[in-house]
Amino acid sequence: QITLKESGPTLVKPTQTLTLTCTFSGFSLNGNGVSVGWIRQPPGKALEWVAVIYWNDDKRYNPSLKSRVTIAKDTSKDQVVLTMTNVDRVDTATYYCARTGGAGYYYTGWDYWGQGAQVTVSS
Amino acid sequence: VLTQSPLSLPVTPGEPASISCRSSESLLDRNGFNYLDWYVQKPGQSPQLLIYMGSSRASGVPDRFSGSGSGTDFTLKISRVEAEDIGIYYCMQALQSLPITFGQGTRLDI
Numbered sequence: 001q002i003t004l005k006e007s008g009p010t011l012v013k014p015t016q017t018l019t020l021t022c023t024f025s026g027f028s029l030n031g032n033g034v035s036v037g038w039i040r041q042p043p044g045k046a047l048e049w050v051a052v053i054y055w056n057d058d059k060r061y062n063p064s065l066k067s068r069v070t071i072a073k074d075t076s077k078d079q080v081v082l083t084m085t086n087v088d089r090v091d092t093a094t095y096y097c098a099r100t101g102g103a104g105y106y107y108t109g110w111d112y113w114g115q116g117a118q119v120t121v122s123s
Numbered sequence: 124v125l126t127q128s129p130l131s132l133p134v135t136p137g138e139p140a141s142i143s144c145r146s147s148e149s150l151l152d153r154n155g156f157n158y159l160d161w162y163v164q165k166p167g168q169s170p171q172l173l174i175y176m177g178s179s180r181a182s183g184v185p186d187r188f189s190g191s192g193s194g195t196d197f198t199l200k201i202s203r204v205e206a207e208d209i210g211i212y213y214c215m216q217a218l219q220s221l222p223i224t225f226g227q228g229t230r231l232d233i
Binding site: 037039046047048049052060062063096098103104105107108109110111113114115116 | 154156158160162164169170171172174175176179181182213215217219222223224225226227228
């Protein structure tokens, strides 16, 4: 059974650094084509892709967030960590992690999602 | 940029529904596949995958859902809407050469 779960602070002050952890089970991020990514959703707004990390340690970032965001994986712990520096009130959102089971011809879509972690940026 | 229409879609149970998603760039890869997904976010839930690569139905998705299109124009169709289908539907482009982006979402209401 594949599961993903986000964890991290619910409240962060402006200018601080936000660190979110996605802990997953039921698959390996060493598997060819597998990726885990972060998607966020401000209250009442649409989904916005943040970052993704691939089985081969390639990383892609939303160009609008690239200067503030870092994604990393710890395959020994089955975790993916998202770090966002210098947060602002506009970063208030529910942050989801999700996975794809393959790439290229074997792309599966983002087929499993976590329940989401609500993060509020406020002083 | 992905542009969905309509943004709001009132439907009657048993009737069909259709949502359009247009991309500012072609989502057709050199390998012949279109990297356009459809997701639904039901009230209070995480998004869930419906369709990937334009027309492939995800595991467990009822066959009343279908995806079509190629290049820049894509459509999600529900052959007969059921009450459980209410939610916000998003298209998402996943072509490797472009940033991953979502459409604005289409709210489906009974």
